[in-house]
Amino acid sequence: xxxxxxxxxxxxxxxxxxxxxxxxxxxxxxxxxxxxxxxxxxxxxxxxxx
Numbered sequence: 001x002x003x004x005x006x007x008x009x010x011x012x013x014x015x016x017x018x019x020x021x022x023x024x025x026x027x028x029x030x031x032x033x034x035x036x037x038x039x040x041x042x043x044x045x046x047x048x049x050x
Contacts, residue, residue: 016024
């Protein structure tokens with residue numbers, strides 16, 4: 001009665017190579033930096049520098 005045995009034959013394969021993963025992470029960081037940079041404003045008042 002019940003379970004007599006279990007055989008685990010599951011194989012997990014990576015969907016990307018390490019170099020592809022690196023490129024994807026770098027791209028995400030660049031996109032994030034671009035979005036964040038768009039939120040920065042700079043204002044200047046006063047005399048011109050000499």
